[in-house]
Amino acid sequence: MSIRDQIASLEALASLDVDVRRMEEQIGKQRGSLEGMRAEARDLEARLKTDRETLAMMDKTRSELQIELRQMTQQIERSREKLARSRNERETNAAQREIEELRKLHRDREEELERLTNAAEEARKSIDATDTKLKGVVGAVEGTQEGTMQSLEQLEANRAARLQERDGIVKKLPVPLYRRYESIRTKRPYAIAATHDGTCQGCHMTLPPMMFQTMKRQDAFEQCPSCRRILYYVPAPSRAAEGGDDEPGKQSSSSPSRA
Template sequence: MKLQSQIDALESLSALDSEIKDLQEQLSREREALDKKRQALQELDAKLVRDRQSVEDMEKMRNELMLELRQMSNQIEKSREKLARCRTEREANAAQREVEELRKLYRDREIEIERVNGLADQARQGIESTTADRDKISSELGETEGETTSRLGEVQSSASSKETSRKDIVARIQPALYRRYELVRKRRGTALAFTTDGTCSECHMRLPPMLYQQLRRNEEFGQCPSCNRILYFRIDVPPGEASQSEEGPSTGP
């Protein structure tokens, strides 16, 4: 195969690979953004379940403490009646201690109920905040998920179409050259470079004079000593001449 035909094929392949890479990156970004919102929604749903269960447990604890409080109130009343019936100082002192101990336990339960109520109120406020966040993300997903999914399908279809075109281009490239191209592309992101003036177009490093002269003969590809990309020589056509070439020769006034 002529070198120029291989250059043309590699240029087409390199341009197509760049387009495919852009599409794949777009797919990755879109999917990542969508997955993040879905994940955030799942996490908020799970948090709401935990927080609601926590409030339920605290309400149960509060009810149990309230029951204990009523029982203690009855015990205190009975102890007071017992104190009133005491006939000796010893009996009175014992009954008084019992009343004081019950009052202390009663106050401890009141403090515990206040603490549980405070925690339950905080949890309810947290549930309200979490619910607002959850509803916001759910609304955003509802508005954009369908559109994003459709766009992902279009981008995926475009990428698949370009992959098919890529196979056609690869078929025009010598197998050994293609293997070399793929090896460099996987390492460097891009595999093809050219020179017009002795400088690599990709890494911008100066080429050895002997290598540059070899490339100018357009007999074979070279390899950049700095970035290892496949190198070829491209004639540097000034913009004005390129425009005239595309428009055709001037016919004069």
């Protein structure tokens, strides 16, 4: 396989890898978006469960306080009857103290009941708001899930087709060259770069003159001393236009540089 053929295969491989990476990013975003909505729904359901349990405890405590208040009211009435039946000052003072203590406890319980009633009302409002939000999120999940799954299936199918095409290209490349390509690709998404004027089109650094002169013979690949991309020579666009070269040079010299 000639250097020119290897250049064409490397360019096709790099282009496929860009496509595959873009598809994988789209797959990740769509899955993340759907999973994010599902996670939000789970969080809302958990919050609803906790809030409803808390509200149930509040209602139980309120019921107990109301019973206690009725009992205190009855005790106050009995203490008043005791006061009315008192036969001396000592019994009168004792009955009055008992009534005052009961009234104070009664006021404390009323204040506690009022605070609890307000808190329960706020809890109900919060539960209603959370429930409404949950229904909206569930509706959004149901509304987008089918379309998202279809889109994911299409992206996965396209990705599989690109990977199959990629396998065919990889088989054409010498094993050492492919291994070098993969090693660089772990550090830089675009692992190759062209040069036609002694400047790496990947990082725009000037190459050593001796390296550039060697590359012009197109006998072997080099690596950019700066960015370490696989580097290859293509004729300048003007020379290609005069018939000095064909598509590989045109494609590489017009490709956008990638850091």
